[in-house]
Amino acid sequence: IRELAPLVRQSRARKILIDHHLEPESFADLALWDPTAAATAELVFQLIVALGDKALIDVPIAECLYSGLMTDTGSFRHPNTTGNVHRMAAELVDLNIDVSSIHRRIFDNVTIDKFRLLGYVLNEKLRVLPEYKFAYITLTDAELKQYRSKTGDTEGMVNYALAVEGVVMAAILIDRNDEIRISFRSIGNFSVRDLANKHFDGGGHRNASGGRSKLSLAETEQKLLAVLPEYQQLLLETV
Amino acid sequence: IRELAPLVRQSRARKILIDHHLEPESFADLALWDPTAAATAELVFQLIVALGDKALIDVPIAECLYSGLMTDTGSFRHPNTTGNVHRMAAELVDLNIDVSSIHRRIFDNVTIDKFRLLGYVLNEKLRVLPEYKFAYITLTDAELKQYRSKTGDTEGMVNYALAVEGVVMAAILIDRNDEIRISFRSIGNFSVRDLANKHFDGGGHRNASGGRSKLSLAETEQKLLAVLPEYQQLLLETV
Numbered sequence: 001i002r003e004l005a006p007l008v009r010q011s012r013a014r015k016i017l018i019d020h021h022l023e024p025e026s027f028a029d030l031a032l033w034d035p036t037a038a039a040t041a042e043l044v045f046q047l048i049v050a051l052g053d054k055a056l057i058d059v060p061i062a063e064c065l066y067s068g069l070m071t072d073t074g075s076f077r078h079p080n081t082t083g084n085v086h087r088m089a090a091e092l093v094d095l096n097i098d099v100s101s102i103h104r105r106i107f108d109n110v111t112i113d114k115f116r117l118l119g120y121v122l123n124e125k126l127r128v129l130p131e132y133k134f135a136y137i138t139l140t141d142a143e144l145k146q147y148r149s150k151t152g153d154t155e156g157m158v159n160y161a162l163a164v165e166g167v168v169m170a171a172i173l174i175d176r177n178d179e180i181r182i183s184f185r186s187i188g189n190f191s192v193r194d195l196a197n198k199h200f201d202g203g204g205h206r207n208a209s210g211g212r213s214k215l216s217l218a219e220t221e222q223k224l225l226a227v228l229p230e231y232q233q234l235l236l237e238t239v
Numbered sequence: 240i241r242e243l244a245p246l247v248r249q250s251r252a253r254k255i256l257i258d259h260h261l262e263p264e265s266f267a268d269l270a271l272w273d274p275t276a277a278a279t280a281e282l283v284f285q286l287i288v289a290l291g292d293k294a295l296i297d298v299p300i301a302e303c304l305y306s307g308l309m310t311d312t313g314s315f316r317h318p319n320t321t322g323n324v325h326r327m328a329a330e331l332v333d334l335n336i337d338v339s340s341i342h343r344r345i346f347d348n349v350t351i352d353k354f355r356l357l358g359y360v361l362n363e364k365l366r367v368l369p370e371y372k373f374a375y376i377t378l379t380d381a382e383l384k385q386y387r388s389k390t391g392d393t394e395g396m397v398n399y400a401l402a403v404e405g406v407v408m409a410a411i412l413i414d415r416n417d418e419i420r421i422s423f424r425s426i427g428n429f430s431v432r433d434l435a436n437k438h439f440d441g442g443g444h445r446n447a448s449g450g451r452s453k454l455s456l457a458e459t460e461q462k463l464l465a466v467l468p469e470y471q472q473l474l475l476e477t478v
Contacts (some may be wrong), residue, residue, distance in 0.1 A: 047434055075314045076328070077342040086329035089315070103316040104426065108402040115399065122358025163347040168412045172319065180250035187343065 001025055020072075026168035038080040045088055054091075062095040062116040067102055075103070120158060128164055133163040133230045133235045136171040136227050138221055144174070158183045168238040169231075173220055180220040190231075190238040199227050205225025240264055259283050277319040280307025284327055293330075294383040301334040306341055310380075314342070358384035360396060367403055371467045372474045374400035377411040377460055383413070408470075412459055419459040421450040429470075429477040438466050475476045 001010055008015065008027055017028035020037040025094050037043050047063050048054060052172055053162075057065070069088060071079045076129040077087070093099060121137055128135045137157060147153075151182040161170035162185045169186045183198055184192035198200030200211025240247055247254065247266055256267035261280040276282050283303050287293060296304070306326060312320045312395030315328070332338060360376055367374045376396060387390075393413055400409035401424045408425045421439055423431035425446050432448040439450025452459040465475075 069313075075316060075385070076309075077314060077339060079337075079339045081332065081338050083329040083333035086325045086332055090325035090329065093320065097319075099320050100316060100318045100426075109404040110402045111404055112365070112367055115365060115403065119358045119361025119363070119365070122354045123362055126351070126354060163321045164354065165348040165350055172325040177275070187339075188460055 001027070010163075018047065034064065038078075038082065038085045039068045039072030041065045041072065042085065042088060044068075044203065057092075057095065059095060062092045062097045063102060064087065066092045066097055066099065067106065070102070072097075075142070109217055111150075111153075113148045114153045117144075117149055117153055118157065118160075122160060126161060126164070126168065129228070130166060132232055133166055133168040133238065134170070134228060135164045135167045136173065136221075137161055137222070138173045138217055140217055141175045141177060158185050161185070162187065169235055171224065173217060175217045180213040180215065180217055182213065182220070182224075184209045184211065186238070188238045190234055195227070195231060199223070240266070249274040254347045254444070257286065261263065277317075277321060278307045280311065281303045281324065281327060281366070283307075296331075296334065297361040298334060298336055301331045301336045302341060304353065305336055305338065306345065309338075309341070310345065328365060328384065346416065350389075350392075352387045352389075355360065355393045356388055356392055357381075357399075359386065359453070361399060365400060365403070365404065365434045368467070369405060371409030371471055372405055373409070374403045374406045375460075376400055376458060377412045378414065379456055380414045380416060397424050401426065408474055412456060412463070414456045418455055421452065421463075423448045423450065425477070427477045429473055434466070434470060438462070 005025070005027070010121070014030070016029040017024055017033060019031075019033050020035055020040050020043060022035050024031075024033055032043050032047055033054055034043055043062070044184045048057060063118045066089065068074065069085060073085055076085065080096075120143070121139070125139065125143075126135060127136050127137070139154065144154075154172065156169050158172040161167065161172065161214065164170075168188065168190055169184070169192060171185075172183050175182050182202070184196050184202075184204075186192045189206075193202075193204050193206050196209040198209035200213055202209055202211030204210050213223065215223060244264070244266070253269070254267040256263055256270040256272060257279055258272050258336075258402060259274055259279050261274050263270075263272055263402050275284055275478070282298060285309075305328065307373045308324060309315065310330075312324055317326065359382070360378070364376050364378065364382075365374060366376070378393065393411065395410050397411040399420055400406065400411065403409075406427055407427060407432060408423070410424075411422050413420050421435070421441070423435050425431045425440075428445075432441075432443050432445050435443065435448040435450035439452055441448055441450030443449050452462065454462060
């Protein structure tokens with residue numbers, strides 16, 4: 001709960017935690033915590049149903065629950081998409097929410113600056129190393145400024161690297177002035193959490209993790225390329 | 240059924256049509272036709288269930304049915320995504336198909352050439368006309384050749400234009416040597432079918448249609464820009 005933590009701790013109200021993340025902070029009087037849930041929205045929905053209040057779910061509530069479920073499952077494509085996820089989506093869709101409009105409002109409000117930056121990256125900055133089944137992107141501070149990049153404009157960019165044919169591990173290295181931030185993605189059993197944890201002060205999930213470096217962007221890139229041989233066999237075995 | 244038609248007509252076998260498209264060809268002895276179905280795969284699934292054979296659906300069959308359902312609903316985002324679509328997906332997912340792998344095999348095998356072309360287009364060829372809530376892309380034959388474009392490399396590109404903030408209509412104009420092919424997309428009530436039909440010898444769906452022109456690429460672009468004022472009020476009213 002990050003910067004809200006002091007306020008929450010001070011409050012004398014009863015506190016309820018509903019979460020599906022690993023290792024949530026401990027502050028709550030009641031907890032509904034299930035790391036096997038696809039989304040916190042799934043737990044909220046289960047709670048509403050368990051309380052016997054399903055009939056109170058109106059369109060605005062259904063839109064919020066659907067938005068949480070849909071985004072946390074990557075539009076129903078991540079491995080956390082169980083049959084129950086689809087059954088919950090079915091019940092929400094039956095309430096006449098506009099799924100197409102929700103997707104559009106969440107994903108299709110892209111500024112032209114963001115598309116120009118993405119275009120530049122795909123055309124000039126995406127590097128593929130087939131011998132490691134690895135693809136990556138680097139972005140300097142000057143490049144971000146040139147495209148008037150705002151917070152969030154680089155979000156999801158690493159997924160393009162992961163979508164290159166044959167690639168099983170992808171990274172984006174971004175110069176954030178005080179440090180280099182790295183996002184890693186992988187598929188299957190290859191753990192980018194282990195790599196990020198061992199070499200880049202990072203952590204996260206097996207297939208989606210982050211790291212950081214106090215070296216320059218060029219030095220961080222060299223360091224990453226230098227550790228790849230250690231993982232080459234695992235990478236080549238991953239399909 | 241296009242080029243298969245002569246063979247199908249010659250055959251003396253019993254012919255069954257299963258389809259959800261408008262106005263299917265007439266050749267079948269039995270027809271299971273429902274244009275309100277999200278996908279032909281949905282009708283196939285319903286038929287299997289109605290025949291009492293649901294228990295025979297194994298993983299390969301479930302993967303095929305899921306693939307048809309998922310692609311025809313745009314990964315469960317198009318307006319055709321009903322509660323029944325999600326219930327069918329739930330039953331297939333329960334059979335232990337790997338949804339993440341299916342998405343990856345269908346969408347994430349992108350060649351680096353295709354990404355370079357997409358990057359070039361987003362960086363240099365995407366034009367936005369806010370006064371018409373319209374965005375479009377043109378591609379010359381030379382540009383396609385420069386990026387070694389193969390069939391399918393431009394597929395879906397028009398959706399990037401539609402994802403620009405504020406845009407309700409998008410088009411891509413591609414020089415295919417013998418003619419200019421145009422793909423139109425729109426959201427909400429604005430009908431690109433009507434525009435394509437009236438001005439570009441086209442048709443299709445309200446929100447996704449195609450057209451063609453025997454003019455040059457530059458002339459076709461000028462013609463399109465010239466017809467926009469006729470639709471300006473409708474476009475500005477669309478949200």
